[in-house]
Amino acid sequence: MARMTNSAGAQDPHLWQPRFSGIRTFARFPYSRRLDGVDIAIVGIPFDTGVTYRPGARFGPAAVREHSSRIEQYHPVLGLDVLAELSVVDYGDLPVVAGYTEQSFQLIEDGLRVLIEAGVIPIGLGGDHSISLPELRAVAQRYGPVALVHFDSHVDTWDTIWGTKYNHGTPFRRAVEEGLVDPGCSIQIGIRGSLGGPGEFEQSRELGFEVWTAREVRRAGLAEVREAIHRRVGASPVFLSFDIDFLDPAFAPGTGTPEVGGFATWEAQELLWGLVGLDIVAADLVEVLPDRDPMDVTALNAANLVFDMVAVIAATRRERRYGAVNGAQ
């Protein structure tokens, strides 16, 4: 069953708003373009021109919002009310020009820079994975090269595809080339699927990333992977990027380039909950493709994973204030 919005028990029915009603914002957080006092902004980036296979992720933000409506503010695993720790808003969507990648990258970078300069942690709702490049451009302007914590079935470090340099297969090579990401404190987790050749398998390691294939994750166990992330990242500012195809297609059919043999949602959550303590300065969740998601499970998972990100940031902040408490250990 779903729960009432106002657990404090407002007596006036006009203050109640059932979870199935109302204009859709992420988790019913307030829609705001004002940024003063805001800690985290959920921001849609409806750009999917960067895909090399199945497009449609431009509708990802709308679907994630729609299926976030039952999310409430208390995270029982991390043991906190995120709205008691942080101010979180839905900032709406950034402008893009569908079909025009470089023009859109500029708009995304410009749009995100406003948030970052205001000291807000943006969580981008993709859109395809190419958006991480302009996001990182905005991030690096303030933070310098950041650590990348990257959940995905693909490394996304190709050089070119069909001779073009900007698409959803190349953002993290570009980010290294442009000095936006420090591969030496970065990590990619969940990699799997057939390839064009062994070179593709090694290209991320050659760039300097630590790479965990899906099989390596299973063999080592989730706890070991959580430790590996902390070891790798340390105190660096972190860009957290979650491609929904990290999940198995049974859990995330609604994505453009699904890879079989992936992870259950609870495994992804265990890994995310383990990120408490990292200095996350920006994040995104990408590649949700609603037209392939007839049961909306992909969008539902995505919405909850974004909420987990919010809670991890809140728990980290609480930890810094009060020292570690008994969260998801």
Place this chain on the structure above:
Amino acid sequence: MARMTNSAGAQDPHLWQPRFSGIRTFARFPYSRRLDGVDIAIVGIPFDTGVTYRPGARFGPAAVREHSSRIEQYHPVLGLDVLAELSVVDYGDLPVVAGYTEQSFQLIEDGLRVLIEAGVIPIGLGGDHSISLPELRAVAQRYGPVALVHFDSHVDTWDTIWGTKYNHGTPFRRAVEEGLVDPGCSIQIGIRGSLGGPGEFEQSRELGFEVWTAREVRRAGLAEVREAIHRRVGASPVFLSFDIDFLDPAFAPGTGTPEVGGFATWEAQELLWGLVGLDIVAADLVEVLPDRDPMDVTALNAANLVFDMVAVIAATRRERRYGAVNGAQ
């Protein structure tokens, strides 16, 4: 193809907002709870406890909003820019208490009364057809008994179902009993489907309504039906109620009690366009059930029919100002 939002050609990309992006309001009309200067308010009424068969229409407002996003302000058949004639807002949803009909009816009536007292014409997005009763209660407080122009496959004038008086099969009998509707200037159009007995067939006529079955509409032709509506209604204030199951299930599968042998969307539109000149004081479009609408065609049709209602009201207002112009004749 879809069209840009700002036909005037804004140069600043930040002013563009592609139709696939942004927080969803109806047709991207502004969300507003302020009513001063507002002519028409689109208002969701996510109540479906009144259904006797398949529930789920509480998600109707969200789906209609989502699939209204490509609607623009110029109506080429009626030849007008609705926003040049009228101020139209999306008012969000009224509060309801799912599972509790009478309590919800009170909330709906109270919510709608605020709009009507402000001189706003509300267009309710259902929700099931039982909501027409509390809507009419609010309407009649200001306008007295109104003319009902009712498109539906069912007459909705049963007395009780399973011994209960308030559900989506009874609103218009209740409305007559409560003096909210004047059946003598009211009309029901599109009726069809099997019944429990001949009494059910005649019950609306006995209450005083003019009734056109689907077969009678086809035999007479759309032009004759348009004339019949005007003849019947005259100058009375009108409550316009459109049950999406007026359409054939091929055009509106997403509804709770579909009846085969119905109408194509273009036929519904021809009839709606013919309402220019009526004094519509309130309207609703009900029984959109998104979970039965995998291709979203029902919601798309509903959104366009609501826009047609807005345009008809705008054209009527223009006609009153400037005399009849060449609209949809």
Place this chain on the structure above:
Amino acid sequence: MARMTNSAGAQDPHLWQPRFSGIRTFARFPYSRRLDGVDIAIVGIPFDTGVTYRPGARFGPAAVREHSSRIEQYHPVLGLDVLAELSVVDYGDLPVVAGYTEQSFQLIEDGLRVLIEAGVIPIGLGGDHSISLPELRAVAQRYGPVALVHFDSHVDTWDTIWGTKYNHGTPFRRAVEEGLVDPGCSIQIGIRGSLGGPGEFEQSRELGFEVWTAREVRRAGLAEVREAIHRRVGASPVFLSFDIDFLDPAFAPGTGTPEVGGFATWEAQELLWGLVGLDIVAADLVEVLPDRDPMDVTALNAANLVFDMVAVIAATRRERRYGAVNGAQ
């Protein structure tokens, strides 16, 4: 909205059974294997081994039953309560051996013969169209060669397909060869779609059938087709066979060999309602394929068309008792 089951207004709630509840029989007619006093028996024939393209119609009977649940006993167009005129039961399904055509044909013929010998008019729910052959074998044993009134997009009079004589493309050629159908008083309506050659176009006419293509139906108009059927059939005993692919794929996507450019449900209904007066001794409705019917519109149409068949038989019986009354003229 849906209507209550007991329009007479039973006071005991235990006598009410909402249309969404209970074990599914066709239109909630009683399930019975007893035949004394029964006029019409709805009988499932879940056989689809005869298909040459997409199988799955073995699940047709279950889907048609499920989506017949809102049908009630009064037919407003023909103006009668079918249960006041006739005793109608759901007889369940005949046994078949999936994958074994000739063995199944024997079981179907044997099963149907029991009904026909008991004086019952069977209405078969297919299954694929090959079942019409064993049905006709049972029918002709009692009635001799019958008139075929056949709604379909295909003539189903091929000689062999892949060298085999028994499948859903051949039943009516076999029926003529076996002397089960008198083509001279038979008619096929709605034919369309590409062919292997001109010979396939003429094969039915060469066998002696009157054939109306979809285009000819549209050019002549429905009233003319109704007259043509009566002219052709006269007083002969009639086997009425309705292939759901007579309807356009927008109205009946759930079928194995859909042909574009077909008819709306209301057109099919107008034609069926025109059959009052014919001496229908058996009927079937075939080729409903639920796995291609995500919105259940095909099954809903099929259920209503079967109810129309029941009502036509009832109206004919009433007409014979009391003379013609004002039904669907």
Place this chain on the structure above:
Amino acid sequence: MARMTNSAGAQDPHLWQPRFSGIRTFARFPYSRRLDGVDIAIVGIPFDTGVTYRPGARFGPAAVREHSSRIEQYHPVLGLDVLAELSVVDYGDLPVVAGYTEQSFQLIEDGLRVLIEAGVIPIGLGGDHSISLPELRAVAQRYGPVALVHFDSHVDTWDTIWGTKYNHGTPFRRAVEEGLVDPGCSIQIGIRGSLGGPGEFEQSRELGFEVWTAREVRRAGLAEVREAIHRRVGASPVFLSFDIDFLDPAFAPGTGTPEVGGFATWEAQELLWGLVGLDIVAADLVEVLPDRDPMDVTALNAANLVFDMVAVIAATRRERRYGAVNGAQ
């Protein structure tokens, strides 16, 4: 592949009934309203007015029946033929009044009491989880306060939602208040998902229930949970309640308030199989929502879990007769 109905090898094809054919009852158990000699009755309770989010579970019983058709009588894990141990029937559906909760609760309680007074163990097919309250009222009349074994992602022990006391979020608080359930020997398993606040997390424990979150189940392991259930319940009469949203949305998308991070079906089965030995006096499986279940996997899982419940009751009975045998240890 599916298996023949009559493994004993009946020679008469008329005794065969393929699993895809025939009127749908649960697992093709006989439909019966007579209760003499009946041990277990599967009974549909198509009530969903109690939902706070997405309705439609009133169609749960029909969907579960449809997708139970391939279930046969021998349970290989528990090693028994359930029909050799027990008499099991499908009792059809209880009457309800859609939209009217308290009236329906009375009908459900009255309907179930008939079964319980006859010494039958009812297994209710929901419907939403609010039905557990009237079920428990009927159960407690005979057995006094019972132990609740409750699989769910939600505790369902809220006090009020939108000011109302009777809905699918409150049944087990009401049951404690009314003395129907003894929380001291009751247990809730699988709890997860965001909340309105920490109070909601603790409310069940404050009422006296033992609560296992999803995370605690995973950390302890299934065997430990099985032991915990037996420790908690002991020899008390048990009401077993399984909300299908215990399963992960990938396994049960068709439910009204899905929570990500749930369990695989095989995990649920391992837990259910471990219940052999408990004194189950009534059970239900709730919240199956067919309109969100395009592949019917939810209904298929639900049908099999209900069969597992039947087999557990049969195995317990056998164990009491013959002592423990080598079942699912």
Place this chain on the structure above:
Amino acid sequence: MARMTNSAGAQDPHLWQPRFSGIRTFARFPYSRRLDGVDIAIVGIPFDTGVTYRPGARFGPAAVREHSSRIEQYHPVLGLDVLAELSVVDYGDLPVVAGYTEQSFQLIEDGLRVLIEAGVIPIGLGGDHSISLPELRAVAQRYGPVALVHFDSHVDTWDTIWGTKYNHGTPFRRAVEEGLVDPGCSIQIGIRGSLGGPGEFEQSRELGFEVWTAREVRRAGLAEVREAIHRRVGASPVFLSFDIDFLDPAFAPGTGTPEVGGFATWEAQELLWGLVGLDIVAADLVEVLPDRDPMDVTALNAANLVFDMVAVIAATRRERRYGAVNGAQ
């Protein structure tokens, strides 16, 4: 039912290939990259970067091929075996660079030029409507400015969208500007839907096109529109462009920018069949979006409309050889 492939009745089963089997080419026409002796080539153009709303039409060619498999070579309305008149092949797909419009336009133009220089009539399977521009560039190189016969719900003559000149809203303005199309002998049919302003309504007429709105088509009747096309086009070489959103969303849900109030498939076919006699030198059918087409009706319609185009070209050729024969008059 479906028909056998080899109506001539080959005896060797190895020569039979059921319509559900084999590698998919359009209508099972041979796949060929050789062009000598070829009259018509079906050619996929899987480009959808030009869309302004919902992408995915890059999968259109695959879906149209899949659902063309039951099409056979004899067209009964036009009365000819297309393969007896013409040599038709499936040429596969042209290369494109997803996400890069101008680079793709060059590849499309280059690819099509090969066909046109070889004297082949190409029928392009889109892809979005922007592909008509590079197609026309290739066409005009050989034929000079051509007549456009354009079925669509949109005029596709915008100047820029979001400041960009090349997308699916602009191809025919560009084509006029580049001298590829002679608007004075061109015609657009089926236009409807809301607009940004009255200027958008008139922009095509200002460019010189004859425009028929959907409403004007209905008021004049199909026969009048057929005549208007012939009057307008005369003996000019024709580029025939069919946007599947000409059809109503009930008939073509699987498209990116559906407009309600459109046409049934049979109406589209009547119009296409009326084109016999025109000098069609190239054609396309665009905007089929399989991810929005769960019942595949859109793809099925598209495949049949392409076959109708092939048959019209064949019938025109026959007419030129033998004079007019009794085709679809």
Place this chain on the structure above:
Amino acid sequence: MARMTNSAGAQDPHLWQPRFSGIRTFARFPYSRRLDGVDIAIVGIPFDTGVTYRPGARFGPAAVREHSSRIEQYHPVLGLDVLAELSVVDYGDLPVVAGYTEQSFQLIEDGLRVLIEAGVIPIGLGGDHSISLPELRAVAQRYGPVALVHFDSHVDTWDTIWGTKYNHGTPFRRAVEEGLVDPGCSIQIGIRGSLGGPGEFEQSRELGFEVWTAREVRRAGLAEVREAIHRRVGASPVFLSFDIDFLDPAFAPGTGTPEVGGFATWEAQELLWGLVGLDIVAADLVEVLPDRDPMDVTALNAANLVFDMVAVIAATRRERRYGAVNGAQ
């Protein structure tokens, strides 16, 4: 994201073919009917008349091809480029006669014998599981009785169903009776689901097969099962048969007789990868039913499992040439 076809970086765009484009062959391996030099041929066997429940697997080959398009040639777990080791082609589909089992079995056996006599390893794409019998007939002619490695939820060793000997529940009993399979070195893995009686549970063991139920697999662990296979099979020539219903319905909803409580794809892959070293002489993957697979996850899984089979055969060949290398241990 998806990857480019030509990782070597061809400069000519005409050599690129995006994964979403082109005529569909399995994994875009070349279509070929020539067999010289071919090591492995993927061959569709679109026969589903053998099913006892839900048909439609005749469309399995087309769906698996469609969703294999993103598979590339390098297998990172086994560490090899399959096309560097082997020549693999798509051979198209074998002829069958839908509805006629024995005639089809002959065609399948004849068709497969051509491949086997040419020294090719065929991997059959079903189609239902009955096809394994004619496949084994062809295999045994060359290799004598083979070892069966069989992944399935059903043993498929029934004697007769509805009195018939040839269907998808009987192939492996028939194969033992005909001396095609040596049960003493054969193994069945994944068995689960309800049965008609205990005899059905033991029938495979009585025939001599080693049988692992799903529960036994889970209790022993995947590594132990891998060892058990090698122990059982040794150096025998192997027929590898994978029924997609080995997977849980959440991972493979698109199949005719799904059984709950099954395996995740990654578990199936771990088991398949463990087969390196076996002498696989033929294989099949059966029971993919696209009409029950709205998200195409079943077909995607099937395509990848077939690719895993190819890679296992390649790795075995490499191992024989060079000795064991560090593949998937």
